[in-house]
Every structure is written in C-alpha cells, then in structure tokens.
Amino acid sequence: MHMITRYRRRLIPAALAALAMGSPPAALAQDLPGGVLTVAMTVSDVPDWAGMPDQGFEGHRFVGYSLYEGLVSWDLSTSDQEVDIIPGLAEAWSIDPENPSRWIFDLREGVSFHDGCAWNAEAAVWNYQRLIDESHPGFNQVDFARARSRTSTIAEVELIDDMTFALHTTDVESLFPYNLVYVLMVSPCAYEAAGNDRAAYAATPSGTGPYVFGSAVPGERLELLRNDAYWNPDRIPQHERLVLLPMPEATTRAAALLSGQVDFVEAPSPDMIPALEGAGMTVVLNEYPHYWPYRLNVLEGPFADVRVRQAANYAINRDEMVALLNGTATPAFGAHTTNQRNFGEPYRFSYDPERARALLEEAGCLPCEVTIGISPAGSGQMQPLPMNELMQAHLSAAGFDVTFEVIDWNTMIGVFIRGAVAHPEYDAINFSSASMEPLQFVKSFMKRFQTPGGSNWGGYHHAEAEELMAAALQSFDPAEQDDLIRQAHELVVADAAQIFVVSDLNPRAMAPHVQDFVQAQSWFQDMTPIRVE
Amino acid sequence: MWVYAAKRVLYAIPIAIGVSVICFSLVYLAPGDPIQSLIPPDATAEDIETIRRLYGFDKPLVLQYLDWLARALTGDLGISLQSNRPVIDEVTRALGNTLAIAIAAILAAFVLATILGTLAAFNLGRPIDKIATSISTIGVSVPNYWMGIVLVILFAVQWRLLPATGMGGEGSEHFSWLQWDQARYAILPMVTMAMIPLGVVTRSTRSAVADTLSQDYVQLLRAKGLGEMQVVCHALRNALPQMLAVMGLQLGYLIGGSILIETVFNWPGTGLVMSRAILTRDIPLLQGTILVLALSFVAINLIVDLLQTVIDPRIKRA
Numbered sequence: 001m002h003m004i005t006r007y008r009r010r011l012i013p014a015a016l017a018a019l020a021m022g023s024p025p026a027a028l029a030q031d032l033p034g035g036v037l038t039v040a041m042t043v044s045d046v047p048d049w050a051g052m053p054d055q056g057f058e059g060h061r062f063v064g065y066s067l068y069e070g071l072v073s074w075d076l077s078t079s080d081q082e083v084d085i086i087p088g089l090a091e092a093w094s095i096d097p098e099n100p101s102r103w104i105f106d107l108r109e110g111v112s113f114h115d116g117c118a119w120n121a122e123a124a125v126w127n128y129q130r131l132i133d134e135s136h137p138g139f140n141q142v143d144f145a146r147a148r149s150r151t152s153t154i155a156e157v158e159l160i161d162d163m164t165f166a167l168h169t170t171d172v173e174s175l176f177p178y179n180l181v182y183v184l185m186v187s188p189c190a191y192e193a194a195g196n197d198r199a200a201y202a203a204t205p206s207g208t209g210p211y212v213f214g215s216a217v218p219g220e221r222l223e224l225l226r227n228d229a230y231w232n233p234d235r236i237p238q239h240e241r242l243v244l245l246p247m248p249e250a251t252t253r254a255a256a257l258l259s260g261q262v263d264f265v266e267a268p269s270p271d272m273i274p275a276l277e278g279a280g281m282t283v284v285l286n287e288y289p290h291y292w293p294y295r296l297n298v299l300e301g302p303f304a305d306v307r308v309r310q311a312a313n314y315a316i317n318r319d320e321m322v323a324l325l326n327g328t329a330t331p332a333f334g335a336h337t338t339n340q341r342n343f344g345e346p347y348r349f350s351y352d353p354e355r356a357r358a359l360l361e362e363a364g365c366l367p368c369e370v371t372i373g374i375s376p377a378g379s380g381q382m383q384p385l386p387m388n389e390l391m392q393a394h395l396s397a398a399g400f401d402v403t404f405e406v407i408d409w410n411t412m413i414g415v416f417i418r419g420a421v422a423h424p425e426y427d428a429i430n431f432s433s434a435s436m437e438p439l440q441f442v443k444s445f446m447k448r449f450q451t452p453g454g455s456n457w458g459g460y461h462h463a464e465a466e467e468l469m470a471a472a473l474q475s476f477d478p479a480e481q482d483d484l485i486r487q488a489h490e491l492v493v494a495d496a497a498q499i500f501v502v503s504d505l506n507p508r509a510m511a512p513h514v515q516d517f518v519q520a521q522s523w524f525q526d527m528t529p530i531r532v533e
Numbered sequence: 534m535w536v537y538a539a540k541r542v543l544y545a546i547p548i549a550i551g552v553s554v555i556c557f558s559l560v561y562l563a564p565g566d567p568i569q570s571l572i573p574p575d576a577t578a579e580d581i582e583t584i585r586r587l588y589g590f591d592k593p594l595v596l597q598y599l600d601w602l603a604r605a606l607t608g609d610l611g612i613s614l615q616s617n618r619p620v621i622d623e624v625t626r627a628l629g630n631t632l633a634i635a636i637a638a639i640l641a642a643f644v645l646a647t648i649l650g651t652l653a654a655f656n657l658g659r660p661i662d663k664i665a666t667s668i669s670t671i672g673v674s675v676p677n678y679w680m681g682i683v684l685v686i687l688f689a690v691q692w693r694l695l696p697a698t699g700m701g702g703e704g705s706e707h708f709s710w711l712q713w714d715q716a717r718y719a720i721l722p723m724v725t726m727a728m729i730p731l732g733v734v735t736r737s738t739r740s741a742v743a744d745t746l747s748q749d750y751v752q753l754l755r756a757k758g759l760g761e762m763q764v765v766c767h768a769l770r771n772a773l774p775q776m777l778a779v780m781g782l783q784l785g786y787l788i789g790g791s792i793l794i795e796t797v798f799n800w801p802g803t804g805l806v807m808s809r810a811i812l813t814r815d816i817p818l819l820q821g822t823i824l825v826l827a828l829s830f831v832a833i834n835l836i837v838d839l840l841q842t843v844i845d846p847r848i849k850r851a
Binding site for chain 2: 044045048050054055134141142144145146148149152198199202217218219220221245246247248249251252255256258259260261409410413414416417443449451452453454455
C-alpha cells in the first residue's frame with residue numbers, strides 16, 4: 001500500500017500582501033517565479049481550446065479551467081476536504097423569491113477577458129444565448145453538443161442590468177448551479193472579431209482564466225502562458241508556462257517522466273508506481289468522487305430481485321481488488337466515497353460469500369446466470385480486464401454464472417445512453433461514474449432520470465428514495481438538500497441498487513523539482529500553485 | 534513507356550473509387566451511433582436528434598456518401614467530430630510526420646538489407662549467411678512495439694542519449710532531419726520501424742540474388758573473366774525488381790500500419806490519428822485517414838510498378 005500524499009496549498013505571501021495594500025495583481029508579475037511545467041495527459045489529442053473543451057473531464061481539467069471560467073467554480077485549494085462549488089465569474093446567485101425557476105446572478109466586478117473585453121451581464125447573456133439558440137450568430141453545434149447536458153433546462157436568458165442577469169429554468173431545479181460550473185465563458189469580442197467562426201477564433205482564444213493562450217500544434221501540444229493580470233491573486237500561476245502534451249499510453253508517459261521530457265504525468269499504471277518511486281519521482285494519491293460499479297438492470301432478469309443484488313455485493317472481496325490495483329484504489333461502499341458529506345451511514349456490504357450463496361438460494365437463482373457488458377478500456381474504467389476477471393472469480397465462487405460480453409468503449413457509451421430497456425441482453429454493465437455533485441447522484445438513481453435523458457441505466461426505482469431526491473430538487477436550503485440526499489444514499493445502498501466495488505485514488509507522478517501541487521479531491525485540479533524549482 | 538504509365542494510372546481510378554465506397558461504408562458497419570461520442574450520457578432523445586441533425590447524420594446514407602465524395606474530390610474531407618479541425622489538415626500533417634520516419638526507415642532497411650542479403654547469397658551456408666539470416670529472423674519475429682519499449686528504456690531512460698517520445702520540443706512543425714536537436718527525436722522510432730522491412734528485404738534479397746547466381750549466364754560472366762563486383766552488379770540488377778516490389782509493400786505497410794510504434798513513441802503520425810479516430814468514433818477523420826492511406830498505397834504501388842519497368846523492360850512486355 002502506498003502512502004497517500006496530501007498537500008495543502010501554500011498561500012502566496014506576496015499576493016496577499018499586495019491585496020492588503022490594494023495593488024493590482026499585475027504589479028506582482030515581476031516577482032513571480034519562472035519555469036515551465038510540462039504535463040503528459042492521458043488523452044489522445046490536445047483538448048479543444050476554442051470554447052467548451054472535448055476529451056471529457058480531462059479537457060476541462062487542463063484546458064477548460066485554465067483558459068476559461070464559468071459563473072461558478074470549484075474550490076480546488078485543499079486536498080483534505082470534499083470539493084464543492086464556489087463563486088466564479090458570478091460573485092453571488094440567488095433564486096427569485098417570487099419565481100423558483102428564475103436564478104439571478106450578480107457578476108464579479110473588475111474582470112476582463114484576456115483580450116481586454118469586459119466581463120459583464122451583456123457578455124454573460126451572449127454566452128448563454130449562443131448555447132441554446134440556433135439563430136444566435138455565435139451558435140456552433142460543437143459547443144451546443146458539448147454543453148447540452150448542462151444547458152438543456154435553460155428556458156430563457158434575461159439581462160437585468162450591467163452586472164446582473166438571470167437564467168430561467170424549465171422547471172424548479174434547486175441543484176441547477178452545479179450545471180453552471182461546466183459552462184465556460186468565451187470573449188464575445190474575440191469571437192465576433194473572428195467573424196463568429198469557431199475555427200478562426202481558435203487562433204486567438206480569449207477567456208478570463210489564470211492562463212492565456214500561447215501556441216498550439218494540433219494533436220501534439222498546447223502551450224499556455226501565465227495570465228499576470230488574473231483577477232484572483234491567489235491563483236496567479238507560479239510558473240511561467242504550462243505545456244500540455246497528449247500521451248495516451250501509460251508506458252510512454254512513464255518513460256517521458258523518467259527520461260526528463262515531462263515534469264508531471266497523469267495516471268501512471270499501478271505496475272509502474274514502484275519503479276517511478278524508486279527513481280525518485282513523487283507519486284501522489286487522493287480520494288475523489290469516483291466509483292467503479294456494475295450498473296444493474298432491475299427492470300427484468302436476476303437483478304430485479306433485491307436478494308440477488310445483495311448477494312452480488314456480499315460476493316465481492318473489495319480488499320483483494322484494491323491489492324490487485326497495487327493500492328491505487330479504495331473499497332467502495334456506495335455511490336459516494338466515505339469522506340463525502342452525503343455518504344451518511346449506509347449499510348456496508350462486507351465480503352461474505354456464504355451469505356451471498358444463501359441469498360441466491362433463497363431467491364431461487366443458484367447458479368445465477370448473468371450476462372454483463374464490459375469494455376477493455378475507457379474513461380474512468382481503471383484496469384477493466386483484470387478487474388473484471390477478479391469480479392468473475394468472486395461472483396462465481398458465490399454461486400453466480402457470469403458471462404462477459406466485451407464491447408469497445410464507444411459501443412459501451414451507446415449502450416449506456418440507450419439504457420437497459422433498449423439493451424435487455426445485459427443484466428448489468430460495468431460503467432464507472434463520477435459522483436462529485438448531488439445532481440449526478442440524483443440523475444443516477446431517480447426513476448425520472450432513467451436513460452435516455454439521465455444516468456439511471458438500469459431503471460432503478462426505490463419509492464422512498466425517489467421522494468427524498470424529488471424533495472432535494474425542490475429545496476433551496478443546502479443543508480436540507482444534503483440531508484435528503486444523504487438519506488436517499490443510505491436507502492439505495494441498502495437496497496443494493498448497484499454493485500459498488502472500488503473508488504480510484506487517481507495516481508499522479510511528478511519529478512522531484514515539481515513542488516506545491518495540491519491534489520484536490522476532485523476530477524479537476526488546480527495547476528496554478530505548482531512551482532518548478 | 535508513357536502509354537504504359539497512362540494505362541496504370543487509369544487502372545488506379547476504379548481502385549480509388551472502390552476504396553472510397555468501402556471506406557465510407559465500412560465505418561458504418563461497426564456497432565453504435567456516429568454521434569454517440571458527441572452526446573453526453575444523460576442526453577435526452579430530443580437532444581440526440583437535434584445534434585444528429587446539426588451534424589448532418591440525419592440524411593440518408595447514400596446522400597451522405599455522395600455529399601462526402603463530391604467534397605472529397607475537391608480535397609475537402611470534412612471536419613473532425615472531436616477536434617473540429619478540417620480532416621484534410623489532420624491527415625496530411627500526420628502523413629507527413631509518418632513519411633518522415635517511414636521513408637528514412639525504409640531507406641536504411643533497404644541499404645542494410647541489400648548488403649546483408651547479397652553477402653548471404655554469395656556465402657550460402659557459411660557463418661556470414663547464418664548471421665544475416667539470424668538478423669532477418671529477429672527483424673521479422675520480434676514484436677516491434679516491444680523492441681520500441683526496450684530501446685526507450687535503454688537509450689532514453691537508462692543512458693539518456695535520445696528522447697523517449699514526441700517529435701521535438703516544439704512539435705512537428707519545427708521538425709527537421711537536418712538539425713540534430715530535432716532529428717534525434719526520430720532515431721528510435723525510425724530504427725524500430727526499420728526492423729521488419731530489414732528482415733523481409735534481407736530475406737527477399739538473399740533469395741533473389743542466390744537465384745540469380747545459380748543462372749547459367751552468371752557462370753558465363755565469370756567464365757568471361759568479370760570480377761566479383763561486376764557479377765554482384767549484374768545479380769543485383771536482376772534481383773532489384775523483386776526487391777523493389779517488397780520494399781514498396783513494406784513502405785505501404787509502414788505508412789498505414791504503424792499504430793503501435795507511433796503509440797509507443799507518441800509520434801504524431803497516421804497511426805496515432807487512426808487510433809484516435811477509432812477510439813473516439815470520429816467517423817469523418819476515420820474515413821479521411823483510410824481514404825488517404827489507401828490512395829497512398831495505390832500510388833506507391835503505381836510508382837513501384839513504373840520503376841520496375843524502367844529497370845526491367847520485360848515486365849512491361851509481360
């Protein structure tokens with residue numbers, strides 16, 4: 001087992017002093033450290049830098065949140081707390097007391113886009129309008145498609161005054177702000193100067209983020225430069241340049257780090273970690289909202305019976321799975337990790353194959369034949385083939401007869417999007433999940449979010465939990481929201497809604513000269529505090 | 534000669550059309566939806582239809598093909614679904630990057646294989662023949678991605694003599710074989726890539742030269758008092774058409790089939806682009822890459838055919 005290295009971000013004394021004295025952040029530029037931070041990402045291409053990024057959360061992590069910001073941001077400043085949303089380009093937001101579908105945003109003063117364009121309500125309206133209105137001159141199908149799951153409930157965009165605007169939702173949706181953290185603001189001036197042509201805009205992209213665009217070689221590298229005039233002095237990058245290289249092969253990333261070509265690599269293979277540590281590299285791990293489950297088809301087949309679902313959860317030896325992964329995971333006992341505020345105190349399924357067999361016998365399903373869709377690779381899927389082989393061994397030992405259908409990752413995405421109704425051939429699918437926001441949890445377990453149109457693949461339904469989650473969606477009191485979701489989580493775990501197996505610990509490796517990285521408990525990370533000594 | 538060349542070019546046209554039909558339809562035979570990599574997992578049915586319409590995937594397949602073909606004839610292969618960049622730019626850049634090491638690899642392999650194969654043929658059964666045959670067997674049988682990893686561990690990680698990955702500190706746009714700080718990035722992938730052609734061409738050269746040496750006219754040449762070097766030249770000239778054919782095929786394979794090597798070295802060539810297109814189900818990029826690679830293969834074979842006729846006019850008459 002590897003030590004979990006935790007860092008706390010150091011405060012930047014100079015920046016704080018400057019703030020206290022009221023100096024503009026730009027005045028600090030001459031005192032800022034230099035250095036180039038070169039990062040090997042796991043993606044196969046440079047994430048799109050011309051607005052809404054592609055390449056999943058890694059695209060947001062390295063490019064989206066470096067160049068751009070949303071109304072709402074993530075607080076990624078610590079490694080020992082669950083990450084939640086904080087004000088971003090909006091200083092505050094509130095629900096209209098007379099209209100629970102009208103969200104009012106007070107925008108942050110004194111912020112400019114990299115090209116000097118002012119951040120104000122007009123810019124905010126322009127950005128949201130172009131994502132929902134096909135007739136808007138700034139509309140582009142790429143950004144529309146990438147933002148759609150976050151903007152589909154926006155009915156209207158309303159300009160109130162210079163620094164205030166409102167978003168109207170199609171229904172009462174108390175968790176709506178969690179959507180806005182993914183919707184990134186581009187400079188209307190830069191976009192219009194590029195003739196509203198997304199490809200032309202890509203040559204001079206402009207956001208409000210802590211980095212400005214430097215240069216790019218498509219498919220190979222993206223170079224970002226420190227934004228000396230960034231509005232938040234706490235997050236002015238502590239290195240001069242950030243170079244991002246796509247490097248999908250784990251062995252190649254490790255070789256690049258060991259040979260000194262890069263300073264920081266994402267997701268080293270668990271097998272490589274001892275070698276990297278032996279060579280003096282720093283390997284960091286931390287919990288984050290991820291879990292690796294089997295999503296069960298509860299509409300028909302063996303998993304419609306709660307006893308079979310519970311049997312499967314008892315059958316899994318999670319500690320052995322963690323050992324297989326060389327300590328880069330932690331046992332999962334629910335859809336939230338144990339340190340998330342909404343984990344609660346759910347029933348914990350321990351490893352008990354005898355009890356699993358007894359439950360299968362009681363359910364009249366022994367041996368219990370199940371067909372499970374798995375993929376050989378995929379985002380968040382960890383090491384799917386060896387892990388599924390171990391799952392098969394555990395389930396078989398408890399009385400299951402498991403048949404795997406191996407399908408490629410894109411086919412698996414299609415199976416997930418269409419749902420279990422369209423794919424009754426699968427009793428379960430192995431499809432990992434992010435549960436970083438209450439909204440994601442609700443979409444995974446509420447019947448009304450059964451796919452398509454949600455993330456509840458197997459049509460799961462628990463009447464009491466459904467009521468709790470529906471109440472959470474209507475409540476505007478964060479404490480009450482959390483309480484309702486916590487209770488719902490406890491219920492769906494006891495009901496064995498899925499087979500919860502492990503959560504990834506998100507390993508990263510870096511050269512000894514890379515200092516001050518704070519690994520937040522998140523899919524996203526803040527690269528700005530890193531110093532390259 | 535020109536008539537023969539024109540005929541061969543004309544023969545290539547139906548092949549190119551066939552290739553276009555096959556590459557367009559093949560990608561639709563794979564399971565799944567072409568837009569599924571674009572839509573979020575929780576997309577509603579309405580959103581899915583909207584996105585399908587915006588990208589033009591709602592039109593009948595035949596119309597999509599004709600539209601694609603009409604644009605392809607003008608050099609427009611569409612826009613990549615993932616990167617949102619023109620496919621033609623993506624593919625030509627990648628093809629140039631692959632050619633940079635593939636041509637170097639094939640030339641290095643050809644020169645070395647010609648020497649080894651000829652030496653082996655002139656020394657059949659002797660130690661030098663056994664050494665050449667062993668090198669050839671290693672080249673053909675050792676998996677090149679494994680060889681690549683071993684070379685990286687030795688030359689980049691252990692000895693730090695050469696870089697492990699990529700195409701230069703500033704990317705492919707600044708790459709040049711004439712500048713050592715750039716060229717050194719290409720050495721390990723080039724050597725790895727040369728291994729299979731080295732093995733194949735050595736075997737083929739050995740066999741062709743040995744076959745020529747067993748001909749009566751070679752005995753006559755020797756009887757007339759020609760030196761061994763002149764005999765070698767005669768033997769090589771007769772073996773050259775066969776060697777060229779093998780080399781052309783190998784170059785074609787290297788251009789289109791270097792996915793593993795390019796992945797190991799993170800070399801931004803056609804293999805990496807194709808792998809990316811397959812993994813992200815980027816259909817326009819996949820179609821464009823397959824089309825360009827298939828046409829390159831046709832073009833290389835055409836050039837080899839024409840070269841063969843220049844070297845050996847009997848081929849044209851046949």
